[in-house]
Every structure is written in C-alpha cells, then in structure tokens.
Amino acid sequence: MTLDDVHVAFSPQGLFRRRTAPVRAVRGVSLGVGEAESVGLVGESGCGKSTLGRVAVRLLSPTSGTVSFQGQAIQALPERRMRPLRPGLQMVFQDPYSSLDPSMTVGDSVAEPLRVHERLSGAERRARGREMLHLVGLEERHLDRYPHEFSGGQRQRVALARALILNPQVVVCDEATSAVDVSTQNQILALLRELRHDRGMGFLFISHNLAAVRHVAQRVAVMYLGKVVETGPTARVFAAPAHPYTHMLLTSAPGASRRGAGGATPVGEPPSPVNPPAGCPFQTRCPMVMERCRVEMPAPTPVDGGGEVACHLQTDGPHLAGRPLPETLRAGV
Amino acid sequence: MAALIGRRMLAAIPLLLFVTALVSAFTVFIPGDPAVYVAGENATVEQIEQTRERLGFDDPWPVRYAEWLGQALQGNLGESVFSASPVSELLAERMPVTLALTLSALLFAVLVGIPAGTIAALNPDRWPDKVVRGIATLGIALPGYWLGLLLLLVFAVYLGLFPTLGYTPLHQDPLDWLRHILLPSVALGAPAAAEVARQLRRSMLDTLNQDFLRTATAKGLRRHTVLGKHALKHAAGPIVTVLATQMALLLGAAVIIEKAFTIPGIGELAVSSVINKDVPVVQGIVVVSTVVIVVTNLAADITNAWLSPKSQSQ
Amino acid sequence: MAQTPETAPTHEDGRASRRDRWRFARRFLSHRGAVVATGFLGLVGVVAVIGPAITPHDPLAQDLGAVLQPPSATHLLGTDDVGRDLFSRLIVATRTSLVAVLLSVAIGAGIGVPLGLIAALAQRTGGLLMRVTDGIMAFPPILLAIGVIGVLGPGLTQAMVAVGVVFVPRFARLTRTSVRHVARETYIEASRVIGTPLRRVVMWHILPNITGPIVVQIAVASGFAMLAEAGLSFLGLGVQPPDSSWGALLGRALPYINTAWWLGIAPGVFITATVLATNVVADGIGDSLGRETRRDA
Amino acid sequence: GSTSGGGGGGENELDPNATFRFADTLPIDTLDPHTSPGAGNNVWLFPVYDRLIHLSPDAELVPGLATNWEFTDDGTTLALTLREGVTFSDDTPFDAEAVKANIERAQTVEGSAVKGELAVIESVEVVDDYQVEFNLANVNSSLPYVLTGRAGAMASPEAFDSLAQEPVGSGMYTVASYQPGTSATYERNEDYWDPEAAQAATMEFTTVTDSLQRLNALKTGSIDATILSAKDVEAAKSADFTVASEPVLEFYHLQLNISRPYLDDVRVRKAINHAIDRESLVSGLLFGLGAPAVQPFPQDYFAYDEEIGTDHYAYDPERARELLAEAEVPEGQTIELINQNAPSYTQLSEAIKSQLAEVGLNAEITQTTNFANSFYVEGNGDAGAINWTGRPDPAQTAGLLYTEEGFANPAKETTSEVADLHQELVATIDDDEREQLARDLSAQITEDALDVVLYFPFQNVAYSDKVQGLEPWLSGKLEFRGVGMTQ
C-alpha cells in the first residue's frame, strides 16, 4: 500500500451556512507499507494521523494525490469496484466503545466481513469467528455476548478479530492500543508482531505513544500539522532524531529520565490546521528556529542512518542526527 | 449574531413563498364555494356566478397566487371574502390575543415545568420524581379542551373567580387581562408544562452526570449555585428547543382553547376561514404564523447560542 | 465451558436478536408502571376486537323518550342525547379509536421514517427534503389537518390521514437525526471498511440502532393521535355519525357538561388513561432499550 | 304558547345610563347592510340601521323610516311617505334623495347580497323631499316585507364607502367600537325619533357560538341576556334567570330533493312524512321546547292552514310502509342524508336515521362543512336535515324553498299547483286575499309533501332580572326596541 503526495482538506458545507476556510488536515504526505512491514505513524493530536489512515483504507477520498493498493490506484474507485479489494485492506479504530455495533453480538460483528465477502453457512461463519476470537485471546463463550458486556481491552480485541478474519495484507491500526491498559496494550502489540511474522501482514501503526511504536514498527514517520517531518528506521529515529520536533517528542515522554534531564519543558502548542503558517510548520514551537524557517518550506533531505527529514537544520544548521544535543535545545527557549 | 439573524431572515423568504404557494394550491381542493355564501341567502344562480367571477375564484390557482403575491409584496394582504375587512386588520385585531395566550401558556409551562423537572431529576426514582412524572404524563394525556372546560366549570362557573369568556388587552387593564388569560393559559400550557418537566428531568439527569458539575462542586460552590446556575444553564438547552416546538403546537391548539373560552383570537378565524375557503384570510394567517414560528426558532437559536457558546461557533 | 460440540447448531441472526429481546423484556418487566400500562392497553385491544359482541344494548338503538339519563342498572353509564346506551357506544367506539390511532401512526411512521432515512443518507436531496419538512412544520398542525380534511372531506379515515400527515415531518426529522447520530459511530465506518454495501449497512447497523427512539416516538405519537382524534371530533371533523369514537363521544358530551356531566366522564377517562398508558409504555420502552454504555472515566 | 317565566320585578325604574350586554349565537360578518349575506346579521345591524318599514314583534308591518306605504298603479308602483326630521348619525339629513341613493346602492354595490330581493324595483323616483316612488317591473306584494330587512336598511350616503367597518345609520344606536366577527359596542342615539326605543345607554354584543358558554356567561354575570339551546333552559331557570320561550318563524325540516329517484313519487314523500315521530323529536331533542309541525308556518300565524293543522302526517310507520310498498321502494333503500357539520344537526340526522330505519329506509349520513353549497348548489344527496330561519313574508319562504328558481330548493322543481299559488300570492296586493292565498299555498305544499317539516323550535331568550322589555320576536331576529335595565 502506498500513499503519494496526499492532500486532504475538509471544507465546511451548507446552503445557508457561512463559508469558513477549509481545514487542511493532511498536506502532501507520501508513505508506503510493504509486505510484512510495520510502519509507525506518530505525532501530536490533531496533526492528521487518523485522516491519513482513513484515506489509506479509502474511507475518505483525498483532495489530491494517489493511494494505491496492490499496484492499483484506489483513491477514485467507485465503491463497487473497491469492494473486492476491501478484504486485503482493513482498519482497527481507536475508540473501543463505539467501534462495535451495540445491537449485534460479538460473534455477528466478527463474522460480518464473511457475510459480505464469502458465501458461508452460519455454522462455518461461527467456526471462523471462534477461531478468530481464540487468536486474539478470547473464548467461544464470548461469541453470543453483546459489546456492553466487555471491557475496553476486550472490545479492542474483538475489533481486531473482525479486521483480521479476512486475512488482510495491510491493517491500519488507528491508535488501536491507546485506550487500553499498558498490560493489555502489550498483549495486543505482541499479537501484532506475531501476525506480521507468521502471516506476513503489514501494519500502519498510528499512535502517539512512542514506546508502543518503538515496540512494533520497523519504520517510523513523524507527522506535524499535516506534514511528515521525519521518517526513518525505528532504531535511528529513536536514537538520533533529526527533527527538533521528534526530539521534543522523545524528550518529553514522562519518566525518571526526563526528570533527571533537568526540566526541558516543551513550549507552545501546535497552530491550527485552518491556516498553517507559511514556511516550516514547526516554526512556532521550534527552539532552534531560524529566519529561513519562517518563509521557506524545508524539503525532505536524506539523513545518515536512513530516512529523511524536512528541516532546514539538516541542510543549513547544526545537524541533529547522530550528534550530541545542542545546548539551546536542552534549555528550552 | 446580526449575521445569524440576517441569514435566518433570508432563509425565511423561500419558506414563506413555499408555504403560501402550498396554501394556494391546497385551497383548490377544499370543497365548497364561498361565492354561495357571499352572494347572500336570496341570491340566484346567476348572482352566485357573478360573485364567483368578482372574487376571482374562476382563475386557476397560480394566477390567483401570483395576484395575491403581487399585492402581498406591496404589503397588502387583501380582504376577507366574507367580511370584506382587510386581512391585515383582522390579523392585527386577533393575532395579539392569540400571541398573548400562547406566550402566557409558554410562560406557565416554564414556571411550572422547570421547578418540577428539576425536583424530579434531583430525586430520581424517589417519590418527588414519581409525583412529577405522574402529573406530567397526566398533563400530556388530558385532552386540552376537556381540561379547559373542567377548569372553566370549577373556577369560573362554580367558584366565580374568573370570567368565562372574552378578553381584555393587557394595556387596557393588566389585572383584568390576567383574569381573562389565566385559565386558558393553564389549559393550553398544561401539556407544554408537562413536556418541559419531562424533558428537563431527562436533560438534568444527563447534566448531573457531567464532569463540569463535579468541578463546580469541587470548587466548593454552594449546592444551589451548582444546581441553579451551572446545571440549569446546561440543561436548559434542550428545553429551549422544546419550547420552540411547543410554540408551533400551541398556536394550533389555541384554536380549541379559544373556542372553549370564547377568546377572540386567531383560532376560530383560522378554522372558519379554512372551512369556508376564505383564502386571503388563510394566507394571512399562514404568513403570520410562519413568521411567528421563524422568529420563535430564531429566538430559540439565539438563546441556545448563549446557553452553549460552542454551538454558535460551529 | 469449552465442551460445546463442534457441530453446534446453526446460529442464525434470529438467535442473537432473541437474546437481545430477552434483555429488553427483562428490563421492561421490571418497570411495574409500564407493565400495568401494557396490561391496560392489552385490555383495550381486546375490547376493540370483541367489542361489538359484548355490548349490553344495541349501540345504535335510540329512545328519544329517555335521553341524557344518569347511570343506572340498565344503562351503566347512562344514555346520550338521543337516548342511546353510552356504555355500549363506548365499547363499540374503542375499535374506531384504536384503528384511528394505528392508521395515523402508520402513515406518519411509514412515510416519515423512510423519508428521514433518505434525507440522512442522500446529502443533497436530504437538505431539500428537510427544507420542505421545515415548511410543513411551520404550519400549525391543526390548520394542516383541517386543510387535509378540507381536501379529503370529513370522516375518520380522512381525519387520521391528516393527523398522519402532521406526523410525517416529525418522524422524518427524528429518523434523520438518529441516523446521523448513528452514522457518526465508528462501527458504521468499520462496516464500510469491511466493504458492506450501503443497503446492508442500513439494514444491519442503522435500523436496529434507531429503533429505540422511533419506537418511543411511535408510542408518543399514538397518544397524540388519540388526542388529535378527540380534538378533530370536537370540531366535528372526525368520525361520522352514527358511528362514534371516544373523542366524538367526548365532544358530543361537552355541551351537556353541566346538565349531564356524567356523559363526558367515561370517554374522557378512557382517552386520558389510554394516552397515559401509551406514554408510560413509551417511557418503559425507552428506558429498557437504552443500552448500557460503559465508559469509565 | 308562551312558557315565559314572567317578566321579572317590573316595578323597578329603568336606569338610563345602563349597559345592556347580550351574547348572540352567530358571528357578525360585516356592518354593511347591503353586502351582509345572512339574516343572522340583522340582530347586529338593526340597532344601527332603521329600515323603511319595520316589523312588529309579531311580524306585522309597522312604520319605520317610512310612515306610510301603498301600492298604486295596479300594484306596479310602491309609494312611500318618509318620516321627517330624521338625520343620520353623521348629520346627513334623511330624505327622498337618501332613499334613492340607498336603493340604488343596494342594487349595484359590489358584493350586494340584496340585489336579488330588490330586482323588482326598476327605478326610484323622488317626488319631493319626503315622497318617493318605486317603479316596479311587476306586481310584487312581498316588497314591503323585503324593505323590513337589510334591503330596506338606510345608511348615510356620505358614508357608503366605509360602512363595513364604520357604519353610519339613523338607528336608535351608533356603533362605538367593533371587532369584526366577535363583538361590537353600541351607544344610544340621543336624537332618535322614538325616544322609547333605546332604553339602555350602551349595548355590548358578543358572539358566543356555544349555548353552554352563553349560559355560563349569563351565570357569571358577564352578560345580561342571551339565547339558549333547549338543553340549557332548565339550568338557566334553576339559576333564577327568566327564560321566554316562544315559537318563531324558524323551523327544522328534512328537505327532500324531489328530483331524485323515488323521492319524485309523492307517495314516498308522504311515507317519509308519516315515518317521522315529531312528538318524540321535540320531547327528546328539544325537551318539549318546540312545536311539532307539518306545514312551513307556525300555528297562530296568518299563513297557517287550520284544516291541515299539525297532525296531517300523524306518526304512522304502518302507513309509511304501505305507501313505500305501493311505490315499490325496495326494503333497505338508501337515502343519502346530508347535514351541516354541527352537533345539533348531527343529533337530528341520527334521530331521523333511526326513525327511517323503522320503515325500511336506510339513511346514510354525510356531513358537510358547507351545506348550502353542497345541497342546494351542487345538488348532492337525497335529503338534508336543516333549519329554515324564516322570512317575514310567506311568499318569500315559499318562493325560496318550493319554487323552481328558489335558491333553497335542492331539486329546482316543484308541482304546478304550488307554482301557480305562489305566483298568485306574489301578484296579490289585497291583504285579505293574500292571507287566504298564503293558507292555500301552505296547504298545497303540505299536501304535495314537498318537504318534511319537523318542528318549530322555541326561541329561548334568557335574561337576568334587571333586563326589561326583552321578548322573542316572531321573526326570530331580536330587535331590542324598548329593552332596558333596572338599577
């Protein structure tokens, strides 16, 4: 699955409603997920991660750009022609509470894809559903229960079971583990890993939890205000972040280490996606902002150790990647 | 705010055109022939024919509608086919009465419904709640005119506390106005009060579970502040909408209550003009009641915007 | 618990919903008021069906020599203004009243719900449809009803068609709002990702999840329809003589309220009690359908 | 027979400053007498507008604005002598010119509801200030009676354009305020020619369509007098109000469309007449406050035929069945019965339906909101249960109900005997001859069973003990002359 230069803008509509500026949620993102590859997508709330995920499974059509799956451009396919491709491309949503139909039993929810795509008898469907529940660590007796009888973690596993039942090639996990306990989270992460190894599934793993991403992803993309600001192999990005934002993300994760580092409090808040600033999107919060950042959009530049970064520091300033942190960044502004 | 009002007024124009055209088209199907009545009891068939022609009933409805619209746009709503009174005068005479009646019914609904709903919500499933819910359901279930007549019989005829008919304008004699308007308002407003109480109970129960009330309590605010200020302001949102919908219902139900209390409002006029095909009057009434409803909805929206600044910005 | 045989019986959808209904039934039965109200409505229903067979007198037999008689052993509720047995008329009128209610609600829901669905799912037509319903809603309901009766002529069926027409925009609106509400839920998106065709999304996910509010609205509308029938009969636009409905009986009794007050009591009480019962049942249904949504903070 | 409860404590002095409050049964449409469509408006109009000729309480012609009238030139001219010294309330003098202007206006004004009645007047000739002559197209002995109605109402020519809202007449009262359709306040015309006429300084009229409401209003003292339905009379009496109940010219009938199958057979019409138990209708529906009748005029009225009496069609279901059998009417034949949609008519229809069922006729009731249009103009239905409000002259009643061109004749057909008698009546000026002809006409109508007359309901005028001089008028339209209030 590949996304190429995807833009998404939401423009409010309405016959008598005042027109407001469109929300430019995603601005030119290119990203690919290969076979048996797990790609992490991280970034602050509202930066466009979910939107990108929804574009990837064609819940949304991008304003421009292409989305291809198995070599076929799907961004403009009519739903009818999209349907045969659906089984290969699945998604798990963030909210475990609203992602299951409360009027359906868990068994029916899990088996719904089979009803749509395969001609099976009820018994066969049930057998497949049971198999799937086992895989995600639930039991047969759960089949006839309703979602409200489950905890958040259990529901999330049911949702995962539903996404996996057709044996997809790529699964987009939109914050699939954010709403559950660390313990359950670990369990799900382990399961995803296993699926990748054993079945060769690819994942687009969307999360704002860096630790979780680090545990499952081979590659990471960092988004900020609708743009991918850095990509690269997981190990490199975590060890030697090349973008100040990535750096800020890493250093602000709570923990004893941050406390020890001596209070580098991140500054400011992300600007609104309605009118993103000209130039670098991170300029308003960047401790190392330069004159150039305010006018010119940095282009993706390769980084030592793999991946790319969109930052003027990479070309103009003191490279971040692979070097000790500059004093300015340590002390905040 | 001004933009909102402007936008709504603009939106009201197609609405008015739509409903008046609908009325025009509609009246074609109403059986009967006002000319028979207008021509008089001793009229001959030719005279009826002439009358029909004079009143323009022979034209197809789009022609009549266009003519009416042309006049209406110049502010002339025409004359009643029957009484030859200008429609605008009839409306000016009667609409204030009906408005006073519906507004006081609405006021009654608020004054009774809000405390009742609040009390019920604060004691869910205990006796005050049960009493309020019981009475509220009863209020919705009682046929309005039956209630009206019972009230009339008890309070006006037997106890002699109120007059049985008629109406005094507020500006003439406020006390007498109150005496005339009180019983009908109660009869008309009872179902609305019940609806307000029920809805408020529901939204209050919802609100009482909201996090921000816990915040308010955690600030150490007095209980009455938490309930009367914070909870009510939030719970009132749905009530405003309920009141706006009730306004439309009350305008309709006023027909029956006005009949029961012999109040010279728009109701009787509306019924008789529809039945008798007094098209200009029907048009006038529809125009006015549409405007009233548009204005009510607008008022509701403005209030809601105040109650919930978030919805305003969306 | 793992010893369920592999050849489990086919578990079709029926079983699932049966389980759901049990839960609903269990909860509903715990509402004492709602159960009593349902019992009352059941009784009314039975009377409606077998009514004509159990009247003590011929409901149409007049005795102009014995009009407006107070209740007595022969005439349990007295006689009306042309000397007919009121009790018998009340029994026979039950069917008329119920059929009237069912008719109008069927029209209201039968047209309104599909309209609302279309309006919610088809963006452009939806907006237009809603403008039109707005327009219709701007009519005072009685005017609208009288207009429809004007067109169709007076008569119970026509009157209830009119009331049904009044209901249409309300059902449409409710449906549209509920559908839009449900459509925002992630499980609808999830279903689309699966590739479920729209028609099936509607059948499987949307309709089952909006039945709650709609059933409640149907119950509320039934109460309103009964009152509306009474009101229209009061204005003489409803049922045609010599047939009668509760509303017509009440309307007919009102002029005698201080000479023969007992005439209006029985029909009034039956109307009120039935509307009360429908509302209580509606509340019960509403409460019992409400799904437990567990969302721990 | 009067069932009046006595006139109250008559010894008390009348209060010249009193306000008399009256609730009428019908809404007022317009205050313009010439465009006002129905006689129901007379109650509201006549305090303001005097007519050329007035009616006495027992419906006889008495001087109004004309002190004398007579037919000349073999009845082709009606000469009137006018009352002198009368002015309209806007100070315009009343004279022959004013009469001419009024008659011409009534004949031509847009929306005139009386031009049919005045069609016979070809021209109005002003002889001198107080002498005027109407030149007639043909002899029409009803004309003086017509002139007692709205057709003869005189309004100030200066105010012709605004009569509907601001009436200007020369009547005993002027209108002080007016809400179309609901209420009006009258103030005494101090210059009125008959100082005995207006005893109360002010009169307030309201419309209250429901009898029970009128009774309630009376009881709570919101009004001083009103007209009640029979059902409420007992309650009013027991609350110490006076109720004067008298027959008036209004009657209820089951009108038959004689052009319809079976109904075109006189035997069938007679059968229906025999099938109706009028006594029980009166006792059941009117609590006895009415007079059963078979002819269209009440007892003691000059057009009432003694020979026919009230029992010509005695209640006799057997006879009815025989007649129906003779006419070969199948058992269970349906008769479409139309009635105006209001409780009193519905009640009557139901009672009739039940009585017709006894003789094997199946009446199917259809309610209409506009009876006149449906039954008279469009010709729907076989029969209609309705009331006839009465006219001052029998020729008018017969003409409208039982002649070919009669508006209220659903069939627009009649028998030749009736048609001839009616024509003769209209063409006869001599009073004695007229009376005889009117009786013959009534007898003929009854004999031909053109109609199923049912009963004359009493007009029940209820009032408090302060009200003086209020009595039912035979015309059925109260005129309030001499009505006053004690202190």
Next chain:
Amino acid sequence: MSQEAERGATLLNVEELSVEVLTSTGWTGVTDTVSFQLRRGEVMGLVGESGCGKSTTALALMGLLPKASARVASGTVWLDGTDLYSLSRRQWEDLRGDDISMIFQEPMSSLHPAFTVGEQIAESVRRHRDLGRRDAWQRAVALLEKVGMPEARARATCYPHEFSGGMLQRVLIAIALACEPKVLVADEPTTALDVTVQAQILDLLRSMGAEFDLSILLVTHDLDVVADICDEVVVMYAGQVVEQATVKEFLHAPRHPYSRALLAGSRPDGDDSTELHWIPGAPPTPGALPPGCRFEPRCAHAHDRCRAEEIALQRHPDGSAHRCVLDLSAPRGE
C-alpha cells in the same frame, strides 16, 4: 529524613477507608481499608490497573462520591487535624476549593461550556475569599498568567471550546489553586493529553507544588508519570493498598509481585525484538473476589498460603508497607 522534618508533617491522613457502591446485587465494597498518609509538600502517586478503586478513593477524600450510588462504609480522613467525615454539607462546601481541591482527567468536559474560563476561576475566588467582582477577575487573570497562559487577560474572556486540551488543564489547575489549597487531588490529569503537553502539565504541577507548598495526590495508571513527578507511591489492587514506598524503592526494588508485574509491563525502552510482558487474566470484579490474596490468581509467585487466608498489610519502620507473604526486595533487607 532530616530535611523532611519541617515539610514532612502528615497533612492528610487516610485511615482504613472502605467505600461501597450500589450494584445490581446490592452494596458492594470497592475499596477495602485503604490507609495512607500524605505529608506536607509531598507528591504522592496512587497507581493501579483500571478499576482498582483509585478514583473512588480520590473522590471519597473530596466528599464527592455520587450519593445515590456510592458511600463511605467505614474509615476516617483527617485533613490537618479535622475529621472530614464529621463535617456538615455546608462545612464541606467551605472546605472544598479552599483547603483541598481537585482536578480531573478530561479537561474538555470538566469545564462548563457556557461560562468563560475567567468567570469559572473568579467564581471560586469569590466563593471562598471576600473579593468583589473586579478583584476576583483580576485574581483570575493573575492565576491564568501563573499557569502559563499567554495573553491571559484576553484569554480569560474565552469559552472553554476555544482552548486546546492542555490549555484547559491549565485553567483547571488555576481553578484548583485559586484559593491556595493545602492539598491537591489530581485524578489522571495528563492521561488525555499529548506527550509534549503532558510534560508541560507535569512540570507546571511540579513548579506550582513548590510555589504553593502544596501536597499533591496524583492518581494515575502510568508508572512513567509516577517516576517523573512523585516522591512516594501507593499501589492499589482490587480495592486494597498492596504497597506503599518511596518512588526510588518502588522503581528499583518493588516488594509486591503485583508492583513488579506492573513495572515489567511498562518498561518503555526496547524495540521490535524486546519481549513484552503482561499480567495474565483480568483483575477481579468487586463482589467476586477470590478468597485469600486478591492477586493470587494472576500471581507468578502464588502458593497455597495465599489462597488460604487474607494477607494483612505489613508496615515497615521507614513508613513503607506491602501486602504479601513474600518480600521481593528481600535481598536488600529491611
């Protein structure tokens, strides 16, 4: 120990607090004899899996348990020598927001959507301090400045929906600190926020704590947050306190198997190949507790004794405590 002498006096003393909630089967205990002491100036973390009774305990301290469905069955809470459960409703109202205040997890829903944030802060000030409208407003603006709100004066007139989550959490902190309370109870204050914002809020809490000499009870399930900000930790499991320790001890040498399992599951470092740990099974539901040790069914170290009897909380001389027959930090000694 020496430097804690002046700061370290016990401020909030929770003794044997048991709370019951109303379930379909009747009143069921959800916390069982919870005891801990919060010292002046200290930040104490209250941690545990979802549903173990953390929020319930926090609400009980504030007297904010929903009356209809929850009640304090037994136990006492002393705040600076006052027995809170002996107070009348009015006294509670005077106390809350003044001596003890609280902030919540969801900043978005914890503020009234129809009042400006300035009003909501000033309201609290006016309630507890004898200040006029203007002065209260001034103070509200000053507080907003203090919690790091840019353009505080202008922002005070904005409605909550015009702020981001982090900003709102600052507003909530401003409200909580409006009357300089002694104790701040914070129930998962950063869970709903982004990492960078979370860091900002934690730092703000830390600095405010120092400035106002606040004692903070921080409820969280995130051990990283605990490590970041707390001095002392109380671990709860199924309604019981299973361990109390200083953060250092807890992080490096937890005594209770449950603490250890928690820590194992939340180690943030590691990559694709690191082994992931989780505690098998699910915590017991209130009302269906296993006999004996409540953690026993999921415990890697369980043996017969654990099933047989309830395990008492063992207190240690240094103020720490744990509830297990074992002491996993044993090599370190006592």
